[in-house]
Amino acid sequence: MKRLSRLRRHHAAGPILLIFALFTIGTTFQVASAVNSESPSVADRSVAIEEGKQIFLKGCSSCHGLNAEGAEIAPSLIGVGAASVDFQVGTGRMPMADMSQQAMRKKPVYTPEEVYALAMYVASLAPGPEIPTEEALNYERDGSVAEGGELFRTNCAMCHNFAGQGGALTQGKYAPTIMGVEPKHIYEAMITGPQSMPVFSDKTITPEEKLSIIKWAKAAEAEPQLGGAALGRVGPVTEGLLVWTLGIGLLVGVAVWLAMKAK
Amino acid sequence: MTARERVAGNVAGYVDDRTGAAKWMKKNLTKVFPDHWSFLLGEICLYSFVILLLSGTFLTFWFDPSMKEVVYDGSYEPLKGLKMSAAYASTLDISFEVRGGLLMRQIHHWAALIFMVGIVVHLMRVYFTGAFRKPREFNWIIGVGLLTLGIVEGFLGYSLPDDLLSGTGIRIAEAIIQAIPVVGSYLAFFAFGGAFPGEAFIPRIYTVHILLLPGIFLALITVHLMLVWYQKHTQFPGPGRTEKNVVGYPLMPVYMAKAGGFFFIVFGVTAFLGAVASINPIWLYGPYTPAQVSAGSQPDWYMGWLDGLVRMAPPIETHALGYTISWNILIPGLIVPGIMFTGLALYPFIESWATGDKREHHLLDRPRNTPNRTAIGVMALTFTLVSLLNGGNDIIATTFHLTINQMMWFSRIAIIVLPPIAFVVTKRLCLSLQRADRDLVLHGRETGRLVRMPSGEFIEVHEPISAEKAWVLTSHEQLAPLELPEHDGAGVRRPGALKNKIRNRISRAAAVAVPKATETERRELEGHH
Numbered sequence: 001m002k003r004l005s006r007l008r009r010h011h012a013a014g015p016i017l018l019i020f021a022l023f024t025i026g027t028t029f030q031v032a033s034a035v036n037s038e039s040p041s042v043a044d045r046s047v048a049i050e051e052g053k054q055i056f057l058k059g060c061s062s063c064h065g066l067n068a069e070g071a072e073i074a075p076s077l078i079g080v081g082a083a084s085v086d087f088q089v090g091t092g093r094m095p096m097a098d099m100s101q102q103a104m105r106k107k108p109v110y111t112p113e114e115v116y117a118l119a120m121y122v123a124s125l126a127p128g129p130e131i132p133t134e135e136a137l138n139y140e141r142d143g144s145v146a147e148g149g150e151l152f153r154t155n156c157a158m159c160h161n162f163a164g165q166g167g168a169l170t171q172g173k174y175a176p177t178i179m180g181v182e183p184k185h186i187y188e189a190m191i192t193g194p195q196s197m198p199v200f201s202d203k204t205i206t207p208e209e210k211l212s213i214i215k216w217a218k219a220a221e222a223e224p225q226l227g228g229a230a231l232g233r234v235g236p237v238t239e240g241l242l243v244w245t246l247g248i249g250l251l252v253g254v255a256v257w258l259a260m261k262a263k
Numbered sequence: 264m265t266a267r268e269r270v271a272g273n274v275a276g277y278v279d280d281r282t283g284a285a286k287w288m289k290k291n292l293t294k295v296f297p298d299h300w301s302f303l304l305g306e307i308c309l310y311s312f313v314i315l316l317l318s319g320t321f322l323t324f325w326f327d328p329s330m331k332e333v334v335y336d337g338s339y340e341p342l343k344g345l346k347m348s349a350a351y352a353s354t355l356d357i358s359f360e361v362r363g364g365l366l367m368r369q370i371h372h373w374a375a376l377i378f379m380v381g382i383v384v385h386l387m388r389v390y391f392t393g394a395f396r397k398p399r400e401f402n403w404i405i406g407v408g409l410l411t412l413g414i415v416e417g418f419l420g421y422s423l424p425d426d427l428l429s430g431t432g433i434r435i436a437e438a439i440i441q442a443i444p445v446v447g448s449y450l451a452f453f454a455f456g457g458a459f460p461g462e463a464f465i466p467r468i469y470t471v472h473i474l475l476l477p478g479i480f481l482a483l484i485t486v487h488l489m490l491v492w493y494q495k496h497t498q499f500p501g502p503g504r505t506e507k508n509v510v511g512y513p514l515m516p517v518y519m520a521k522a523g524g525f526f527f528i529v530f531g532v533t534a535f536l537g538a539v540a541s542i543n544p545i546w547l548y549g550p551y552t553p554a555q556v557s558a559g560s561q562p563d564w565y566m567g568w569l570d571g572l573v574r575m576a577p578p579i580e581t582h583a584l585g586y587t588i589s590w591n592i593l594i595p596g597l598i599v600p601g602i603m604f605t606g607l608a609l610y611p612f613i614e615s616w617a618t619g620d621k622r623e624h625h626l627l628d629r630p631r632n633t634p635n636r637t638a639i640g641v642m643a644l645t646f647t648l649v650s651l652l653n654g655g656n657d658i659i660a661t662t663f664h665l666t667i668n669q670m671m672w673f674s675r676i677a678i679i680v681l682p683p684i685a686f687v688v689t690k691r692l693c694l695s696l697q698r699a700d701r702d703l704v705l706h707g708r709e710t711g712r713l714v715r716m717p718s719g720e721f722i723e724v725h726e727p728i729s730a731e732k733a734w735v736l737t738s739h740e741q742l743a744p745l746e747l748p749e750h751d752g753a754g755v756r757r758p759g760a761l762k763n764k765i766r767n768r769i770s771r772a773a774a775v776a777v778p779k780a781t782e783t784e785r786r787e788l789e790g791h792h
Contacts, residue, residue: 146341153555157557161557162558168559168658170668226358227358228537229541236543238658239563239564240376247380248307251377251528252300
């Protein structure tokens, strides 16, 4: 008893308990919030549409209107197509967390099955861009990295940065990073033009060229850090930061040490 | 004769037996250098310049400064089969085919950044301690010249590989040249040998980058060091240090060992950065074509403040007599930097004119003892820092979830409002520090020991500071303001009254100080604590 009381009063007891508590809570949360990710079942289309309508009425209609006709704060969804829904909801952008400048990518609210049902429902309202099939997305087979890089630098880099790291747009909007984005979602973004992004129709960039861009993006994602720490791949700003902190810091530190009087 | 002098003597004797230079060598090898860490900042520049020469020579073995179109067939897969200039392709080859090439490229670029950081930090040391005062004004001007040329040289090096980022940079440089009224377009055509980008620019700047500017650097650095040698190094005030002596260590062996060792440390730090941190990954940028541009295109940091000034300029243009004057580029790209560098170069003369101090100075000022100068320096740094931050506004905006418009408006306002605030705050801080110094001299150091007196009173024991410390805190002189006559005896304005009025005002501002503790005051207070 006495030992326990002494341990309790040890000056490290507080911090250790705090770390332990944070660790426990974090682990519990992680386990509890883990979702089972199953691929969307090939549900009967009409069943999916009906299911999607129910989800839509519950989760989307307050902004987009009971018949997806749109309202003051949100656009009409008639004719946006399944690809648009799959991108917006599948990447967690919709439903929006808040009415800020731009819908942020976040953890999806709906399961893949629910996203599929929603997409089918919206697609049933009017024809629009379809979700690309897995066969159509075979970028490994149909794409070319070098050509994709050239297309990316010509059409995408001005907003998404030379290495696809994203960049700033006006008024707080931004082009998000494309690193770690599903090939399907990159494809859908190009054909639907979400938020500030323009639509790249199949006439502007052919489907094969789109696959090349995806192949390049995946290659950039997997590229090893060739020259050492990549510093975010955003160009000279982080390089300047490093030289003004670590670089000159080390040198001044040594200079101070050298100039100290030998004892 | 001390051991140290014996070493110097031995070396001199060895060389004398072969060249007969003993007298000259003995004199110079025993030359004394004062010891302070901030006196090594200039050496960082010197050593990184040596590293730049060595690594740059290595790079010239493989770099092909040509705009000839080639098809890439190297080992970097994502660019295979693309058409590009030979300059870009050979830079890729240096990075991926030449053994140690990427490391050398990265060492060269990191050394360039360290060179420029070193120059700026060294300049700050020289400025804030007043080391630029008579007789060192010329050396100050040479230093400002080296800073200016360093920015140009760095920019040319950044431009050489003809990648997407550097091409964008050259495009902006071309725009700045074009912004010069009337002759701008002609100058741009002259520099590029025709329309942008042309085939002439890369080979031309290559010659300037590897021959002309390094040659000028070498000459200027030599003169810079010879003047330091001839005028002797300044020293911080301290007991036994006067305007007529130099207290420190002899060149041979102490300073030679320290400085020689420091060279390897600078080389080591540069090589370490080159080995662990990627810099200018041109293979990611891709080859330059004028049709492409990347988000977040930035220059290296030493140009970043210029870019930031251009980025914050409101879009104002005038059309007159068939010419367009782009004020939005002309002012931030040429006029403001012109004023800044001219002011920097002329500062020693302006200060001595305003304060009337024409004497030689070899003892340095502690920055707090010259509040006006220190405050002007911090004001200039604040201006530059605001523009530098705005130069990275897009990266900062996305990283910290700000809007680029807010950043721009913040910078537009801050660049006007913050420098004067920085001036006032710095000046007050300096005066407070002077007050603290005065307190320290008169009342000693607070020991934190509380003693209860027999009467019941509690007092904190103050310990007198050492005589050395007291000397450092009180040996500086406090300039009186100039009292130049503005009127003659009859109360009529004399010729030159305006000039005298300006000088009086500046010197009055420069003379604001907390009276330093005098010996009498100190004696009077003795026994109190």
